[in-house]
Amino acid sequence: MKTILVIDDGSASATNATHLAFNIAKHIGANLVLARIYPVKQPSFSKALQLAGHVAADGYIPGPLRGQPANFSVKEGEHMPLIEELEVSSDTEAQLIAYINKNCVWMVIKGLPESAPFNRDVKVQAVLNRISCPVMLVPLKFDGGFERLVYTADLRYCRLNVLKHLASLAQAFQADLLLAHISAKGLPHIEQNYALTLFSDEISKKIGYERLFFSNTKERDMSRAVDVMIHNMHADLLAVVHHRFHCEQLRTEGSDTSVPVQVGIPVLVFPY
Structure with a gap:
């Protein structure tokens, strides 16, 4: 249990x-x-x-x-x-x-x-x-359920354990799960055909959740990317990994923590 x-x-x-x-x-x-x-x-x-x-x-x-x-x-x-x-x-x-x-x-x-x-x-x-x-x-003002969960990561460093955890949550709510690729700082954008092949062969097949999808995001600015995820992709949960890539870009200015808080939907932070 x-x-x-x-x-x-x-x-x-x-x-x-x-x-x-x-x-x-x-x-x-x-x-x-x-x-x-x-x-x-x-x-x-x-x-x-x-x-x-x-x-x-x-x-x-x-x-x-x-x-x-x-x-x-x-x-x-x-x-x-x-x-x-x-x-x-x-x-x-x-x-x-x-x-x-x-x-x-x-x-x-x-x-x-x-x-x-x-x-x-x-x-x-x-x-x-x-x-x-x-x-x-x-x-405080979030009072909904889950219809679309989004995990933001560089596809080249995507963590299967994170996706498996999210897939179990998504399946319980019959929700979509989206892996949103955002290139890590200093790394080049990933080519679309290569990204789709990598996602299909190395990730999707190993997770086995039929409502797992992929998005190759070109936006480098995390705040703008998250805004698109919430308002255009209708995300109602954002998942990030603590201390990795995009997580600290969401932190409150002047805060003494690297935990992201400036998002209007729940943020699920996985340990490093």
Whole structure:
């Protein structure tokens, strides 16, 4: 059974990210762990609970689940995720890293604040540097599902493990998966016929997902390329690899992290 961990900082963006995490968990058959990174008055609650009724035996409702229980319902025949709440309000990054690695977490999800990060915000880069699963960063105003996932990479350095992970997510939503080639800085553009042959023989056949497509993007400017992906190609998730090629081109100016945040759709950052 896959596990999705949601970072809960008590903000509206964390609640929104939890809604998306629950939807993903329903589709892929995963369970959820809500990692609370701030102290609350209630005693620590860290036992698994079924969302039927949305209330634990002692009446406690985990923070991101309060207020809108209808968003956490399932239809007949759908997978009902189990929810566990984990308190990591002290030595946060170390506790998160230890839990994620020990429990083979499949994905971490974190909401992005609309403006400046909270004082209690977890350092995502510190976590990404020491785990093997991707982190999804979710904008506050994003409330959709997935119809087209886009992985941006130089085709010559495309990672099959990233595509396999994305293909499993895309298949759960019956979504398209697009590998968008953007030449790495300093490398020449790739010739179209060679690119199509390389994609077909070395990538598509090994992934085996019938809705995997390829785009040979000539644009060098990452911001403009992403704008085209979102508004022309209708991408609703962007995947990048941490510390590689195009990832750091999306970072916020003046930020102390190389994690990209200036995109209006979720960004799935895979470890280097």
